[in-house]
Each structure stands twice: as C-alpha cells, then as structure tokens.
Amino acid sequence: MIQGLILLAHPEYAGVMQNWHGTLLLWATILLSYSINTAIGSLLARFEGFVLILHILGFFAVILPLVILGEHGTATDVFGTFLNLGDWQTQGLSLCIGMMGNVFSFLGADGAIHMSEEIRNAAITVPRSLLASLAINGTLGLAMLIATLYSLGDIDTALAENPQYPYMAIFEHAVGSKAGAAVMASIIVVMTISATTGSLASTSRICWAFARDHGLPGWRVLKKVSPRTSIPLYAVLTASCIAVLLSLVNIGDAVAFNGVISISVAGLFGSYFIAAALLLYRRLTGGIRSPKDDNTILTSTIVTGLTWGPWRLRGAFGVANNPFT
Structure with missing residues (x-):
C-alpha cells in the first residue's frame, strides 16, 4: 500500500x-x-x-x-455489472475469487x-x-x-x-x-x-x-x-x-507471496470452522454444563469439562447458529 x-x-x-x-x-x-x-x-x-x-x-x-x-455511476453499474478480469473459467468462480479481498477484511x-x-x-x-x-x-x-x-x-x-x-x-x-x-x-x-x-x-x-x-x-x-x-x-x-x-x-515472487496470504485466509477460516463444529458437537451431545444459579462460571484447578458462560444463545437458536456460522 x-x-x-x-x-x-x-x-x-x-x-x-x-x-x-x-x-x-x-x-x-x-x-x-x-x-x-x-x-x-x-x-x-x-x-x-x-x-x-x-x-x-x-x-x-x-x-x-x-x-x-x-x-x-448508475445503480446498474454498481449492482448489475460483473467483470472477469482474471480470465477465470466462469463468472461464478471469478466472483468467489474476488470475495477474497472482502473476506480478508x-x-x-x-x-x-x-x-x-x-x-x-x-x-x-x-x-x-x-x-x-x-x-x-x-x-x-x-x-x-x-x-x-x-x-x-x-x-x-x-x-x-x-x-x-x-x-x-x-x-x-x-x-x-x-x-x-x-x-x-x-x-x-x-x-x-x-x-x-x-x-x-x-x-x-x-x-x-x-x-x-x-x-x-x-x-x-x-x-x-x-x-x-x-x-x-x-x-x-x-x-x-x-x-x-x-x-x-x-x-522472489510477489504472486507467490499473495498465495501465502491467501493460504492464511483459508487457514484462519478453517480454524473457525473447526471451533464451530466442535461447539455444535458438544452442544448436541450435552458436553457443556450449565453454570451455577448465580451465572458464575465453574472453575477448578483441573479442567474436567466445559461450562456455559453468561453470553450464549439457548436452545434451538443456539443449535441453528452453529451450522450457520
């Protein structure tokens, strides 16, 4: 820049x-x-x-x-014009590749x-x-x-x-x-x-x-x-x-460097996916305990499981949110 x-x-x-x-x-x-x-x-x-x-x-x-x-320009220029300046095989693939910059943000x-x-x-x-x-x-x-x-x-x-x-x-x-x-x-x-x-x-x-x-x-x-x-x-x-x-x-090669950056994008979103998938698994199998009545988090010197914190979506909304994520 x-x-x-x-x-x-x-x-x-x-x-x-x-x-x-x-x-x-x-x-x-x-x-x-x-x-x-x-x-x-x-x-x-x-x-x-x-x-x-x-x-x-x-x-x-x-x-x-x-x-x-x-x-x-006009609304048609902004919302109705799609370019494929990278000469990708399809317009859809070009759109997905072009998403990388927005996702990176x-x-x-x-x-x-x-x-x-x-x-x-x-x-x-x-x-x-x-x-x-x-x-x-x-x-x-x-x-x-x-x-x-x-x-x-x-x-x-x-x-x-x-x-x-x-x-x-x-x-x-x-x-x-x-x-x-x-x-x-x-x-x-x-x-x-x-x-x-x-x-x-x-x-x-x-x-x-x-x-x-x-x-x-x-x-x-x-x-x-x-x-x-x-x-x-x-x-x-x-x-x-x-x-x-x-x-x-x-x-040596700016294109290769941009490739490394793209790998980091995929890697980070891959890590998000793993966390969301494990949370969904724990939620569906009852692997997360409810907090105490005063909404404080259970603590111990040895971690024996997961406990819900004070910020969470309950019930069906929580289950639906994890695959959406």
Missing part, C-alpha cells in the same frame, strides 16, 4: 519499483508493531483506543469526498478472544467486542464499498494508473486532486499498519498460550512473561521473526 501511495504521488516510480522495496517497508512496519507491543503494557491499549477514534473519523474523511465531490474479528486473560470481565466484554466490531466494521465497510463503486469510473484507467491498488486512482479521479487522494489513501495505510499491530498482539498471545500448554517447540522460553511489562516478549519476537521470514518470499 505504501508503494501504491508513492506511485500515486510520483507516477515515475513505476519504472523503478521493485519487490524488495515492499519487503523493506514491511520490515519497518513489523518493527514499529513490535516496538508498540513490547513497550509498557498500557501503551498497546492506549494506542488501540486512539486507532479506534481515527478509524471512525477516517471513515467520514474518506467517504464524504467520494459522495460529495465525485461523479457517480473480516479476519481477526476473533482477536479479542486471544487477549482474554488481559481483559477485565472477559466473559462479557469479549463477546460484546466481537459483535460490536463486526457490526461497526461490516456497516462501515459496506458503505465504503458502495461509495467507491459509485465513484469507480473507468476501471481500466484506474488499473493502468495504479495496478496494485486502483482505489487510490479512483480517489484521485473522484476528488480531482492528487494531494486529496494521497491524504485519503494515507488514512487507509495508517489504519492497516495499526491493524498489523493488533494482529501481532493477538498472534503472540496464541503462541504464548500454546507454549504454556507445552504445545510448541521451545515452550520453556516462549511461555516466559516479562516481570516488568507482563508481556510475553519471546512470543512477540517469534511472531515478528516468522513474519519477517515469510516476507522474503515477496522478494
């Missing part, structure tokens, strides 16, 4: 743009995310709070110029779960966070998508000007200003870097949790927590190093 932003401001960059430029920029982003994650424990929460405010304000900063300043909605042990009243707060984030981002994302499609113009022109991130060219044509489009695109770049910071925090907690259960090689080191910051520093470092190593693929 940063390369696309450079291309927007300096079109001559297209002649010298290299894959390794993007890899170095990714390393810088990982370093920034690592620094925020390993600083004092409260910094991450404050950073995420600031990002939430920027997220909401940035939405209006991008969508209002598109709606007010740009020339707009909803990855990480479960991130709050991975931070549960650092959240007060997690049994209530985490489910609320999950549903609130899906509702807010789903609504804003759909609105942004429709506004962008109405401002699309000639798709071939946008692809020619900025083949990797044509939405930046769409912004420029819509607002009639290269500087304005750069500001709008910069907001999205900043938000994406911020999302990387949250992803690193979430991933490192998964790594730490598996290590604590002796589920990873080197668990004796990975499970250690900094006594000063209460942060699993080695887990954060490991997740960062894996990201750095994966980014090396981009130097």
